[in-house]
Amino acid sequence: MTTSATTRQAPPTLGRGFRVFWGSSAVSLAGDALRGITVVLWLYAAWGGSARAVALGVLAERLPALVVGPGMGALADRYDRKQILIVSNAARAAGSGAILWGMLSGSVPLVLGALAASAIAGGAGTAARGAVLPRLVAKDALVRANSTMTTTEQVTYILGPLLGALLYGKSGPAVALTADAVSFVAAALLQRGLPSLPAAPRAVANGRGRDEATDGDGAATGVRAGIRALLNSRDRTLAVALGTYLCVVLQAGINNTVLVAFLPAALDRPEGDVALFSLTNGVAQVLVAGLLIGFAARLAPVSALSLSAWVMVCGGWVLAGSTSLYMALAGVLVIALAGAPLQISFTTLRQTRVPDALQGRATGLVSTLSGAAFLAASQGGAWLADHAGPRAGLVGSAGALTTGALLTLFLRHAGGRAA
Secondary structure: OHHHHHHHHOOOOOOHHHHHHHHHHHHHHHHHHHHHHHHHHHHHHHOOOOHHHHHHHHHHHHHHHHHHHHHHHHHHHHOOHHHHHHHHHHHHHHHHHHHHHHHHHOOHHHHHHHHHHHHHHHHHHHHHHHHHHHHHOOHHHHHHHHHHHHHHHHHHHHHHHHHHHHHHHHHOHHHHHHHHHHHHHHHHHHHOOOOOOOOOOOEEEOOOOOOEEEOOOOHHHHHHHHHHHHHOOOOOHHHHHHHHHHHHHHHHHHHHHHHHHHHHHHOOOOHHHHHHHHHHHHHHHHHHHHHHHHOHHHOOHHHHHHHHHHHHHHHHHHHHOOOOHHHHHHHHHHHHHHHHHHHHHHHHHHHHHOOHHHHHHHHHHHHHHHHHHHHHHHHHHHHHHHHHOHHHHHHHHHHHHHHHHHHHHHHHHHHHHHO
């Protein structure tokens, strides 16, 4: 009996395939962070310090990915995901070269066009990357694998912009974007060591052994199949979890826009202090996701997602009602500490409840929905802050978190009914 309990609590093993995937993803994500800050700094300078240029850069990078996301998800379900990852990174390396050419030519349209094209190639890689893990690791190792990936992603978000700003400040865009292109080439070379990941059969049984997922011939049919996979699970657990996750994304979009204005207007602090929020958020998520790697075997995704959502509500209302910088940082810290387990839990639920033949489409649709929610919330938060004040925007953010937490009440009921 003792041996059995020890075996159940032992950390699930991840295998060579995961290590190769993790290494290539880390290099590719570092390239993303490095290029992001370089493009922002160059656009800001090229348009004489105009924030409109930065907004256009964000739009050029995110909008194409939103439009093609579902289609790229279908692509990831029809072809070898390993090859899609390799081609995507190679195309993005070429995109970095085109962006650099536009910068050296002083052409903002060329930079934005190359950025958009690279984002489309990145959309294919994102869909394939999100669908790969269930093929590389056992089901009981998914939480640990997702915790490792989330930790790595947050580390690159912290270190990548710092390195990119340093390279840009000392050497201009050439060195930074050359390093960016090299990172994508290195990721593609590493991915050659992955096992072959061909498309799953067109009709595959899901985890319950009964339902079938049919891969239709048309793109529209493929997208509809992905939607059914997300929203039509028997116990509705994944559909409710998706609603909670999107509420969290809405909160992030509002805060991303409003906090810069909230500091001087409500707390009498300089705008530059917003960097403290980013640092607090990143470090907290790295620490929590890192801890979850060791405790992955004990994490129940449904319960963890529900608890995390309610903890985030507490942080959201502390932030909305903050009267000092330290109180605001405390609110951000609480949100960030719960954000990592919520992200990991939702990703694990998607991976375990969607048939393999539809993993790419489910990933593409989630990316599209979350990206659209983020952009809409950013614009809505800015409008609310301009018309009712920045604090009203943060109240809206806390309201989004509260809505997501209330949805988890149905999540618990759905899980119980399924059982």
